[in-house]
Amino acid sequence: MIRIIITGNYSDMSRKAANIISAQITLKPDSVLGLATGSTPIGTYERLIEQYKDGDLDFSAIHTVNLDEYQGLTRDNDQSYYHFMNEHLFRHVNIDLNNTNIPDGTQTDTEKECERYNNVISNMGGIDMQLLGLGQNGHIGFNEPADTFSGGTHLVALTQSTIDANARFFKSIDEVPKFSYTMGIGQIMSARKILVVVNGKAKAEILKKLMCEPVNPMVPASILQFHPDVVIIADKEAASCL
Ligand code: GLP
Numbered sequence: 001m002i003r004i005i006i007t008g009n010y011s012d013m014s015r016k017a018a019n020i021i022s023a024q025i026t027l028k029p030d031s032v033l034g035l036a037t038g039s040t041p042i043g044t045y046e047r048l049i050e051q052y053k054d055g056d057l058d059f060s061a062i063h064t065v066n067l068d069e070y071q072g073l074t075r076d077n078d079q080s081y082y083h084f085m086n087e088h089l090f091r092h093v094n095i096d097l098n099n100t101n102i103p104d105g106t107q108t109d110t111e112k113e114c115e116r117y118n119n120v121i122s123n124m125g126g127i128d129m130q131l132l133g134l135g136q137n138g139h140i141g142f143n144e145p146a147d148t149f150s151g152g153t154h155l156v157a158l159t160q161s162t163i164d165a166n167a168r169f170f171k172s173i174d175e176v177p178k179f180s181y182t183m184g185i186g187q188i189m190s191a192r193k194i195l196v197v198v199n200g201k202a203k204a205e206i207l208k209k210l211m212c213e214p215v216n217p218m219v220p221a222s223i224l225q226f227h228p229d230v231v232i233i234a235d236k237e238a239a240s241c242l
């Protein structure tokens with residue numbers, strides 16, 4: 001079941017999303033949180049950091065598992081998702097870095113890395129709350145439009161539209177990695193709760209497809225219609241086609 005909360009702007013969206021995550025942490029201090037990158041959740045992380053600094057949150061027993069990582073980027077590359085998570089959340093709160101997990105983008109043995117990451121997720125006992133952004137083509141994590149829904153962690157060839165969308169973070173489009181490790185749709189769907197943040201006009205059409213059109217692997221996020229507990233927080237621009 002999908003519940004949608006429409007907010008006035010990005011800042012309200014971020015505050016509401018952070019409040020939901022912070023309730024999860026308060027109710028279950030040893031939660032496993034599935035985390036996302038991209039520009040959308042940055043404000044959510046900023047709010048969580050504020051709540052931590054105010055003494056309202058304790059991350060010491062939290063475990064995290066990230067959705068995805070570019071293949072070929074080292075951890076110190078400022079476009080790696082490892083770097084992103086440190087910059088936007090981990091280094092600002094009392095999380096134990098040993099309890100954080102991100103696919104290893106430097107691993108060239110794809111099968112080995114996917115198996116390792118699948119084991120990481122299953123050994124944690126599954127994900128309590130998964131935070132998601134939404135790609136403009138409907139991807140979640142890096143699960144691109146495809147003929148079928150994926151199950152576990154796998155390596156994805158990024159579509160041209162994703163490469164183009166992500167080029168803004170790189171010096172030139174040639175530097176955008178062409179492959180990424182991502183958690184599979186099956187793993188995302190196994191999360192007990194899912195929280196999606198969406199903002200801006202550019203996401204309005206795809207949000208409508210996610211919510212209103214038949215479930216279809218060409219819109220990977222549409223599978224969320226089959227999950228029992230999804231909350232989408234959208235700003236009014238993203239919700240403008242609903
Ligand atoms: C990226 C990430 C996704 C993210 C999406 C949207 O490529 N792999 O996890 O949700 O694209 O990004 P943004 O929030 O910057 O629009």
